[in-house]
Amino acid sequence: MEKVKLGPEPLLYPMPAVLVGAKVDEKPNFMTAAWCGIAASKPPAISVGLHKVRHTLKGINEQGTFSINVPSSDLAQKVDYCGIYSGRKRDKSHLFQVFYGVLETAPLIGDCPVNIECKVIHSLDLGSHILVVGEISETYINEDCLTDKKPDPLKIDPLIYTTGVTQYQRLGEVIGKAFHMGKD
Numbered sequence: 001m002e003k004v005k006l007g008p009e010p011l012l013y014p015m016p017a018v019l020v021g022a023k024v025d026e027k028p029n030f031m032t033a034a035w036c037g038i039a040a041s042k043p044p045a046i047s048v049g050l051h052k053v054r055h056t057l058k059g060i061n062e063q064g065t066f067s068i069n070v071p072s073s074d075l076a077q078k079v080d081y082c083g084i085y086s087g088r089k090r091d092k093s094h095l096f097q098v099f100y101g102v103l104e105t106a107p108l109i110g111d112c113p114v115n116i117e118c119k120v121i122h123s124l125d126l127g128s129h130i131l132v133v134g135e136i137s138e139t140y141i142n143e144d145c146l147t148d149k150k151p152d153p154l155k156i157d158p159l160i161y162t163t164g165v166t167q168y169q170r171l172g173e174v175i176g177k178a179f180h181m182g183k184d
Contacts, residue, residue, distance in 0.1 A: 010035070010163075017079050017161040017168060020048055021067035021107040022059030028093045028107030031056040032083030034161040035129070036068060044136040046116060049129040055087040057130060060120060065106040066134055070114035072157040073170045078111075079159055080168070102138045113156045115140040 015034040022029055035049035046068055050057045060066045071079050078095055085092070097110035101117045108115040118134025145155040153171055160169045175181075 013162070014160040014169075014171075015163060016070065017076075017159040018048075019069040019071055019079060019082055019109055019112065020050070020056055020060075021069055021109065022056045022065070023063050023105055023107055024055055024059030024087060027087075027091065028098045029056050029059055029087035030069070030082050030092050030096070030107070030109065031087070032079050034163070039133050043121075045121065045133055046118060046136060047131055047133045049126070049131050051129055057132075060132060061123075063105045064120045065103045066118050066120065066132065067106040067108045068116040068118065068134075069109040069112040070116075070156065071109075071112045071159050073159050073168070074157070075111060076159055076168045101140065108140065113142040113145045114151070114158075 016036055018033055018036050019030045020033050020036075031054055033048050033050065037047055039045040039047040048066075048068065050060075056066075082092055082095070096112075098107045099110050100106070101108055101115070103117050103119060106117050108117060116136055117138045117140075119137055120132060121135045122133040124131040124133075141151055141156075145152055147155065157170055160171065162169055
């Protein structure tokens with residue numbers, strides 16, 4: 001099959017559509033991010049790439065904490081709203097049911113099935129974006145998103161952002177069992 005050159009593009013799938021939370025000027029603020037992923041297992045850490053002008057980044061820098069909230073697909077409209085409008089111009093603190101966890105300074109979204117509470121351990125300037133790495137202090141999940149006491153991705157129904165075509169999607173079919181298929 002012939003390949004087409006696209007230039008240096010960060011083309012990875014799937015990209016989560018998460019809501020990054022931070023307390024900014026004493027109010028909860030949330031922004032949409034797709035450049036988010038697992039960074040380490042010991043200590044458990046997550047990273048998120050944030051454009052330098054983001055209002056939420058101001059709160060992360062002030063507090064030294066942030067949250068990653070995994071919305072289900074039914075929250076797509078609110079997720080998109082948080083990506084379109086800046087907290088500098090619109091108060092997003094009342095869009096969701098907000099709670100605080102063990103860190104007490106990172107706002108978490110009760111409407112999201114999964115919430116990850118993080119303490120900043122590193123920030124790296126990458127040009128247009130700052131890569132923020134947070135050590136996970138606690139993870140919360142809705143009880144109805146568990147199967148046999150384990151997180152069930154189909155019950156979580158995470159929202160996925162598709163770059164290029166700029167749309168939201170949900171998880172698809174199961175292809176096979178990881179760490180077993182390759183043994184055949």
